[in-house]
Amino acid sequence: MSGRVDVAVTGIGAVTPYGIGQHVLLDGLLKSRSALEIVEASDNLLETRATLGRVRADVGIPNPPGLYLSRTDRLAVVAAREAWTTAALPAPPLDECPVVVASTVAGLSDVPAVAAVDPAAYYRAGGLARMASYQVSHVADAVAICLGVRGLRIGLSVACASGAMAIALAARLIAHGRASVALAGGSDAISGITLAGFHSLRALDPEPCRPFDRSRAGLNLGEGAGIVVLEALPRARARNVPVLAILRGWALSNDALHPTAPDDEGRGLAASIVRAMERAGVTADDVGYVNAHGTGTPLNDVAETHAYERAFALRSTPIPVSSTKSCTGHTLGAAGAIEAIVAILGLREQMLPPTLRLTDPIETGAVDWVSGAARMAAYRYGMSVSAGFGSSNVSLVFERGQAGSVQ
Amino acid sequence: MNDQSIMLTGFGSVSAFGPCRGLMACEPGELSRITRWPTPGPRRARLVPAFRPVELVPGLKTRRIDRLSVWGLVATGLALQDAGFDAGSTDGDRMAVTFGTAFGCLDSTEEFMVSIARNGHGKADPILFPEMLSNLPASHVARHFGMRGPNVTLACGALSAEAALAEAVAELRGGEADLAVVMAGDVLSRALFEWYEESSRLAPACLGASGSLMGTSELIPGEGLGVAVVETAEHAASRGVCPYAELHDIDISPDPGDAPLFITSAYTGEFWSTGILGVALALGRLAREGDDRFVVAFGNGRGHAASTITFRIGEDFRR
Numbered sequence: 001m002s003g004r005v006d007v008a009v010t011g012i013g014a015v016t017p018y019g020i021g022q023h024v025l026l027d028g029l030l031k032s033r034s035a036l037e038i039v040e041a042s043d044n045l046l047e048t049r050a051t052l053g054r055v056r057a058d059v060g061i062p063n064p065p066g067l068y069l070s071r072t073d074r075l076a077v078v079a080a081r082e083a084w085t086t087a088a089l090p091a092p093p094l095d096e097c098p099v100v101v102a103s104t105v106a107g108l109s110d111v112p113a114v115a116a117v118d119p120a121a122y123y124r125a126g127g128l129a130r131m132a133s134y135q136v137s138h139v140a141d142a143v144a145i146c147l148g149v150r151g152l153r154i155g156l157s158v159a160c161a162s163g164a165m166a167i168a169l170a171a172r173l174i175a176h177g178r179a180s181v182a183l184a185g186g187s188d189a190i191s192g193i194t195l196a197g198f199h200s201l202r203a204l205d206p207e208p209c210r211p212f213d214r215s216r217a218g219l220n221l222g223e224g225a226g227i228v229v230l231e232a233l234p235r236a237r238a239r240n241v242p243v244l245a246i247l248r249g250w251a252l253s254n255d256a257l258h259p260t261a262p263d264d265e266g267r268g269l270a271a272s273i274v275r276a277m278e279r280a281g282v283t284a285d286d287v288g289y290v291n292a293h294g295t296g297t298p299l300n301d302v303a304e305t306h307a308y309e310r311a312f313a314l315r316s317t318p319i320p321v322s323s324t325k326s327c328t329g330h331t332l333g334a335a336g337a338i339e340a341i342v343a344i345l346g347l348r349e350q351m352l353p354p355t356l357r358l359t360d361p362i363e364t365g366a367v368d369w370v371s372g373a374a375r376m377a378a379y380r381y382g383m384s385v386s387a388g389f390g391s392s393n394v395s396l397v398f399e400r401g402q403a404g405s406v407q
Numbered sequence: 408m409n410d411q412s413i414m415l416t417g418f419g420s421v422s423a424f425g426p427c428r429g430l431m432a433c434e435p436g437e438l439s440r441i442t443r444w445p446t447p448g449p450r451r452a453r454l455v456p457a458f459r460p461v462e463l464v465p466g467l468k469t470r471r472i473d474r475l476s477v478w479g480l481v482a483t484g485l486a487l488q489d490a491g492f493d494a495g496s497t498d499g500d501r502m503a504v505t506f507g508t509a510f511g512c513l514d515s516t517e518e519f520m521v522s523i524a525r526n527g528h529g530k531a532d533p534i535l536f537p538e539m540l541s542n543l544p545a546s547h548v549a550r551h552f553g554m555r556g557p558n559v560t561l562a563c564g565a566l567s568a569e570a571a572l573a574e575a576v577a578e579l580r581g582g583e584a585d586l587a588v589v590m591a592g593d594v595l596s597r598a599l600f601e602w603y604e605e606s607s608r609l610a611p612a613c614l615g616a617s618g619s620l621m622g623t624s625e626l627i628p629g630e631g632l633g634v635a636v637v638e639t640a641e642h643a644a645s646r647g648v649c650p651y652a653e654l655h656d657i658d659i660s661p662d663p664g665d666a667p668l669f670i671t672s673a674y675t676g677e678f679w680s681t682g683i684l685g686v687a688l689a690l691g692r693l694a695r696e697g698d699d700r701f702v703v704a705f706g707n708g709r710g711h712a713a714s715t716i717t718f719r720i721g722e723d724f725r726r
Binding site: 045046047048104108111112113114115116117119120123124128131132134135136137153154155156157158159165169172176192193195196197198199200201202251252253254255256257258259260268271388389390391392 | 499500504509510511516517518519520521523524525527528529530531532533536537538539540541542543545546547549550553554555556557558559560561562563564567570574577580581583597598601602604605606
């Protein structure tokens, strides 16, 4: 079903392992540079070698009165400020701007595991305010308070599909006339909890990851935030601001199969891709690029490849696909939003970002693996697809905006 | 009624009143003593009593699943029974799950953190890790009941339940699903209870003092989870199910006006995401009293807003 109001993207903000800002992200992708770093056992809570995508830039923001900002909150606020500036929105306070921000760990990024052994003792030692940032909704609260915007604040947590789903939900608010402008995205900091969790599942590759490669051995954790400004297209045109992209279609689905493993045939993900294209009113041949979920885990990447085979079966040529998690690591709740921004930047620059270290790809006739280096190409529609633990899938279809400026 | 009408056709819950199918017509009982973790003295709250899930939902497997997920599975099973749902009546692709929770799976999260603190980051429990994710309850429900449509977990503090209900309505009205299971709930864990205690927010009755519980302004923590089955009027009619009510509106505002208030936490204890249980209780009490009017459930919106959920109860609806 088509939305009643077209949804424009007028602002983007990103904090990634490349640094702060969309420009350093774009520069890294254009230069096909990895932002991952190998961390030796001595510098790592796991006490074993790991590869991580850490944000080295300073994201220090003073705590507003009465509010503790976790690292996850700070990443989100920095990205949101850039998005706000990009969109040339008026200085806050701005009434009725919903804030939809996803996270998986939220304030848990700042809480040590030992806090759960004797919580009262941890609180008495000064942890009370820190624990108040625990709720996922706190990230949206932090963004709204720090930017001075009023309106709905929605927290979202759907594992690694979170950031993309936040964008879809905010887009629906605009499409259905419930809002005319919204901030949406995701944020997650690397935490000891997630490091321990993915390590326990044997999902981490200690070396830089190789999404879609037959020798892939797991993912690399990263951190960051991606926030977009979504706006009713007529409102954006009335403000005479550049439209970076138009979010034409989105769809959500669930495999309903397993807590951590995807459907090995990729049926749920394919369903979300097909429905998103239907909503966008585009055919499989219209799509020029897919930014993949592409974690680098053995199960995900083969299931995802099958999803592309299903969803693009009627296409006349293989669909160009890449995973930029090979550049940034897997930023969990932020990944879907950061990768949506990558898709938007790719459209704007008419560029296909690469999968790094992909030298022996999964065999399929359906996919044109973009590997090694960024590729320039003329295309009008780009997609970003995300999936996560709990079997949720999200697909977003963007159309190139009038702000395209090939460098 | 029109093509945008949304019907409430089934309820299920797990709360201090135990598991319940359908509307609730309960009165607040005594507080329960906390025994799940060591306490410095008697500590009390409104706690979910022990029960056997498989006796309520045949075939349910809940071993090593987070308590919140177990409640979600049980309450969904009861709500679907209440809605007269036949698994073959609806395409799984057209069934959605929305879940509202302020804190998510606290039990598994705290257990996982304790395992890290005791064994080190490199030796954590792989079963616990996914179970601590906030969206796992909704995922378990989707898997068990074959619901392959949108699956969304929202965290909006004390408005989490209302957000989940609003999300389901948007999905149904937007044509993304025909039927949605709306879940909302939270568990009371050691870290949360001690946070309340260290913040000096607890009612004296929670700390062992005697006295009246009604009307107290201090916090009495609770826990539980409510499920509502909502569907489009067309879909409900096609199944031949008689709804409890038509959803009229969900509004977030500081002033609920002169509509009758229903303070859910007085019955269930405060656990933030009480909204769906509030609807089941409010509808249950009004239905019992034979009142036929709009019902309002009222929640605390983090100090700056309140939720107002209004319904139409028709003469031809279920009682």
